[in-house]
Structures are given as structure tokens and as C-alpha cells.
Amino acid sequence: MGFYKNVKLYFERATRYLDYDKGLLNQIQIPDAIFKVNFPVKTRRGIEVISGWRVHHSQHLLPTKGGIRIAPEVDEDEVIALASLMTYKNAVVDVPFGGAKGAIKIDRRMYTDEELERIIRRFTVELIKKNAIGPAIDVPAPDYGSSPREMAWIADTYKSYHHTDIDALASVTGKPVENGGIRGRKEATGKGLCIALKEALSIKEDMDKVGLSTGLSGKRVVVQGFGNVGYHAAKFLQENGAVIIAIAEIDGAIYNPNGIDVEKAKEIHRSEGTITRYPDANVIPTAEALELETDVLLPAAKENQITVENAPRIKAKIVLEGANGPTTPEADEILRKRGIMIIPDIYANAGGVVVSYFEWLKNLYHIRLGRLTKRVEEISQMRMLHAILQLIGKTMSENELKKYIFSADEREIVFSGLEDTMVNAYHQLRDTSMKHGVDLRTAAFITAIEKIVRYYLNMGIFP
Numbered sequence: 001m002g003f004y005k006n007v008k009l010y011f012e013r014a015t016r017y018l019d020y021d022k023g024l025l026n027q028i029q030i031p032d033a034i035f036k037v038n039f040p041v042k043t044r045r046g047i048e049v050i051s052g053w054r055v056h057h058s059q060h061l062l063p064t065k066g067g068i069r070i071a072p073e074v075d076e077d078e079v080i081a082l083a084s085l086m087t088y089k090n091a092v093v094d095v096p097f098g099g100a101k102g103a104i105k106i107d108r109r110m111y112t113d114e115e116l117e118r119i120i121r122r123f124t125v126e127l128i129k130k131n132a133i134g135p136a137i138d139v140p141a142p143d144y145g146s147s148p149r150e151m152a153w154i155a156d157t158y159k160s161y162h163h164t165d166i167d168a169l170a171s172v173t174g175k176p177v178e179n180g181g182i183r184g185r186k187e188a189t190g191k192g193l194c195i196a197l198k199e200a201l202s203i204k205e206d207m208d209k210v211g212l213s214t215g216l217s218g219k220r221v222v223v224q225g226f227g228n229v230g231y232h233a234a235k236f237l238q239e240n241g242a243v244i245i246a247i248a249e250i251d252g253a254i255y256n257p258n259g260i261d262v263e264k265a266k267e268i269h270r271s272e273g274t275i276t277r278y279p280d281a282n283v284i285p286t287a288e289a290l291e292l293e294t295d296v297l298l299p300a301a302k303e304n305q306i307t308v309e310n311a312p313r314i315k316a317k318i319v320l321e322g323a324n325g326p327t328t329p330e331a332d333e334i335l336r337k338r339g340i341m342i343i344p345d346i347y348a349n350a351g352g353v354v355v356s357y358f359e360w361l362k363n364l365y366h367i368r369l370g371r372l373t374k375r376v377e378e379i380s381q382m383r384m385l386h387a388i389l390q391l392i393g394k395t396m397s398e399n400e401l402k403k404y405i406f407s408a409d410e411r412e413i414v415f416s417g418l419e420d421t422m423v424n425a426y427h428q429l430r431d432t433s434m435k436h437g438v439d440l441r442t443a444a445f446i447t448a449i450e451k452i453v454r455y456y457l458n459m460g461i462f463p
């Protein structure tokens with residue numbers, strides 16, 4: 001079954017609990033605009049025609065927002081599905097953007113860095129020609145197969161064509177910090193996943209239902225996909241006391257019930273091109289890793305990884321969806337019937353878009369977060385401490401006092417905004433799930449649809 005059809009099934013499952021005009025629900029669910037481009041690029045092999053897409057799924061709020069995927073097997077159905085997930089995700093975490101997604105259909109390994117740069121820049125030009133990219137139109141970001149480097153190329157190309165637009169850097173997020181990016185964006189999706197899991201694990205009533213104690217400390221985690229999302233999530237989870245017992249990559253998985261050192265595994269992944277050379281673990285087949293005895297399974301690779309075929313053998317108590325669409329609707333039903341809790345993608349992996357929103361704001365403000373207020377906050381804390389000391393009749397040197405002053409830098413501000421967003425959204429979903437007696441995914445779709453419906457009902461639809 002197609003990926004987009006899967007998302008539609010989840011959407012329709014949620015609408016059973018809602019009583020809205022069918023036409024309006026159709027408007028929310030059907031993509032607003034689909035841009036398909038084919039363009040020539042010169043490579044060592046000669047001229048090649050490359051295909052790409054950008055789907056603006058919902059333009060009810062502008063700009064639309066979503067990543068750019070670079071993969072050989074990508075197709076239009078996949079991009080529409082991913083774009084629609086972005087619409088719902090943005091609504092769930094109150095990011096004031098419509099949903100979008102893009103893709104370039106190439107096998108990255110077939111191209112040199114120079115050729116890849118040419119492809120990315122030409123793709124950006126194709127979007128500019130269609131007026132399909134811009135700070136107030138549509139703002140891409142990294143996704144599977146793309147990284148801050150590609151975002152810098154997009155920003156530079158957009159800027160070259162809009163050299164008088166002072167906001168040009170806000171045309172794309174996930175840029176390197178030196179090129180208008182924001183500290184914490186690269187790690188944001190992984191950090192958000194860690195916050196989501198911690199929040200879920202903090203509620204005793206829910207953990208009793210799945211047979212887990214509260215708290216992250218000592219919880220066993222299996223991670224599938226060791227790219228941006230999987231690596232950063234594993235790193236934050238380990239730092240917060242979880243034990244990463246297995247990491248599965250495309251060419252094999254490593255397993256050690258006593259835990260894997262995430263940094264060491266990444267070092268080996270980077271230097272050797274595979275995690276299977278990690279010394280202190282057994283190498284097992286990738287598919288087997290998903291079925292290991294564990295507390296948490298974190299799929300962070302691609303869609304359709306937990307299917308009707310392997311769902312009956314998944315032994316995790318919680319599935320924390322790092323990837324978009326990793327669980328098919330049939331598998332979702334099997335897991336739920338087996339009492340496995342699913343923390344759904346459109347909430348769990350929203351950390352990236354939340355911090356992308358902060359980056360977009362930073363680009364429009366043209367100032368690093370905290371730069372204007374940092375000193376003032378330090379001085380006001382210092383004054384307050386002085387006043388308290390005076391009241392209790394004590395004194396302290398300026399240097400001693402400084403030890404008690406908290407001054408947040410950009411990364412801390414970003415992570416505190418992210419934590420606040422993820423924690424609030426979790427409780428919104430949980431309340432909705434209790435109100436309707438549904439699972440968290442259905443609750444997430446209900447929450448998203450209700451917010452978008454309210455938008456349309458208040459604004460109306462242009463005649």
C-alpha cells in the first residue's frame with residue numbers, strides 16, 4: 001500500500017471522532033500544490049536529466065515548511081505523504097506554517113560533491129522559477145539524505161536571485177550556524193525525541209499499562225537508522241541514562257545487551273563507513289534488531305519499517321517514531337492490540353521543525369537569540385541576589401555571586417523553547433487521547449485537524 005494512502009487512513013481514523021463538513025476535511029487532506037521538475041545537469045558521465053518534487057500540502061498558513069529528501073527510490077506518492085505529515089506535525093506543535101516536502105531522485109553515491117552542488121543549486125533555481133520557494137512562500141530544511149551543507153547551497157542560490165531581499169536567508173532552515181543557521185538545529189529532532197520519551201516515561205499511570213517503571217534511567221533502547229535523527233536521539237538518550245543496546249544500519253546491526261557507546265559507534269560509522277566494525281558488540285541482521293527484547297524501539301531510518309509482517313514479533317514496550325511513517329496502519333493496529341505504546345511521528349520527531357521555526361525567526365529578526373537581553377538578565381539576577389543578601393545581612397564578592405548567575409546562550413534558549421513546546425504538546429495529545437479513548441496517534445491527528453478546521457472556520461474560504 002502507498003505511503004500517502006497510509007497517512008490518509010490515519011487521517012480518516014481520526015475523523016471518526018470529529019463532526020466536520022466532509023468538503024472541509026477533504027480540503028485539509030488533499031495537497032494544495034505539486035511541483036514536479038526535470039532538469040539537466042552536467043556530470044562526469046555527460047548530461048543527465050534529474051527529477052525532483054516540491055509539494056505544498058497545505059498553504060492555509062504561509063510559509064509552508066518541510067525537508068528535502070535525497071534518495072534514489074523516492075517518488076511523488078512519498079513526497080505527498082511526507083508533505084501531508086508536515087501539515088499535521090506543524091499543527092500539533094503549534095508551529096505557524098503549512099506543510100511541505102521536497103525530494104530529488106538520485107543515488108547520492110553516484111555523484112561527486114561538485115556534481116551534487118550543481119544538482120542542488122539547479123533544483124533551487126527550478127523552484128525559484130515557479131515561485132515555489134521563499135521566506136514567505138515555502139522554506140525547505142534537511143531530511144533523509146540532506147544536511148546543513150545542502151541547505152547552505154540552497155540559501156546561497158536563493159540569495160543570488162534575490163540579492164535585494166534582506167530576508168533571503170530565511171528561505172531555508174537547517175543551515176550551518178555561520179550561514180544564518182541556529183545553534184541546536186542539527187540535534188533538534190533527536191533532542192525532541194528524547195524529551196518526548198522522558199515525558200511519556202514520567203507518567204506512572206501510563207507506564208503501569210505498558211509494564212514499565214517510570215524514568216529514562218536504565219531503559220533499554222534499540223535504534224534503527226544512525227543518521228542525523230538516530231544518532232542524536234541515541235546520544236541524548238544515553239546522556240540521560242538510557243542504555244542503547246542495539247543500533248541497526250542499512251548494512252547490519254550491532255548488539256550488546258550491556259550497552260553501546262554511541263560516540264564511539266558514530267566515530268566508527270564516520271571513519272569506516274559502517275557501524276559493523278564496532279568492536280564491543282555482536283553483528284546481527286538489521287531486521288533482527290527490530291525484534292530484540294527491549295523497552296523502547298526507535299525507528300529513525302525510513303517509512304514502512306514496521307509492517308504486518310514483523311509487527312507480531314516486535315517485543316518493545318514503547319515504539320518511539322523518529323522516522324516519518326515507520327509504522328504501517330495494519331502494523332499500528334497489531335502493536336496497539338498487543339498493548340505496545342506508540343509515540344507517533346507527527347509529534348515525536350517534531351523537534352526539527354520547531355527549531356527550524358526558531359531559525360526562521362532569527363533570520364527575520366537578524367539577531368542571535370538572547371543577544372539583546374543576556375547582559376540585562378545577568379544584571380537583574382545580580383541585583384536580586386544583592387537584595388536578598390542585604391535582607392539576610394550577608395555579603396558575597398562579585399566573583400562568588402557570578403557562580404549563581406544563569407546566563408543562557410542561543411543553544412540553551414533554543415533547547416528550552418523546544419522542551420516547553422514538546423512537553424506542552426505531549427499533554428495536549430494525552431488529554432485528547434483520554435477524552436476520546438484513543439491512542440496517541442489518533443489523538444495527534446484529531447488535535448491537528450481540529451486546529452486547522454478552526455483556522456478555516458474563522459477565516460473562511462476565499463470565494
Ligand code: NAD
Pocket residue numbers: 067142143144145146189224225226227228229230248249250251286300301302303322323324349350352353
Ligand atoms: P539521514 O540520511 O541522516 O539518516 C538515515 C540513516 O538511516 C542513514 O544512515 C541510512 O543508512 C539509514 N538507513 C536507511 N535505511 C535503513 C534501514 N532499512 N535500516 C537501517 N538503517 C537504514 O536521515 P535523517 O535526517 O536522520 O532522517 C531519518 C528519518 O527521520 C526520515 O524518515 C526523515 O524523514 C525523518 N525526519 C528527519 C528530520 C530531520 O531533522 N533530519 C526531522 C523529522 C523527521
